[in-house]
Amino acid sequence: MPLIDVSIAEGRSPEQLRALVAALHRAAEESVGALPENTTVIIREVPTTHWSKADQTIAERQAAAQAGAPTRAAPVETTAEYRSH
Numbered sequence: 001m002p003l004i005d006v007s008i009a010e011g012r013s014p015e016q017l018r019a020l021v022a023a024l025h026r027a028a029e030e031s032v033g034a035l036p037e038n039t040t041v042i043i044r045e046v047p048t049t050h051w052s053k054a055d056q057t058i059a060e061r062q063a064a065a066q067a068g069a070p071t072r073a074a075p076v077e078t079t080a081e082y083r084s085h
Contacts, residue, residue, distance in 0.1 A: 002032065002038070007046055008046070009058050021043065
C-alpha cells in the first residue's frame with residue numbers, strides 16, 4: 001500500500017494539483033505495480049513564507065525576482081569541508 005506524501009509550495013491551480021495526483025498514481029503503478037485502490041497521495045501545500053533554501057524563503061526569492069534584484073546564492077561546500085562537519 002504505497003503512501004506518497006508530497007510537499008509543494010502553494011500557488012498551483014486545482015488543475016495542476018489534480019494532474020500531479022494522477023501522475024503520482026501512474027508512477028506508483030508503473031514503477032512498483034501498485035494497485036490504484038491501494039495507493040494514497042497526500043499533497044501538502046506550504047506557504048511560500050514557510051519554505052526556505054539558502055536562508056531565503058521562496059516568497060523573498062519571488063519578490064527579489066520581481067524587483068530585478070539578485071537572489072542570494074547558496075554557499076558551496078567542498079567534499080573535505082562536508083566531511084569535517
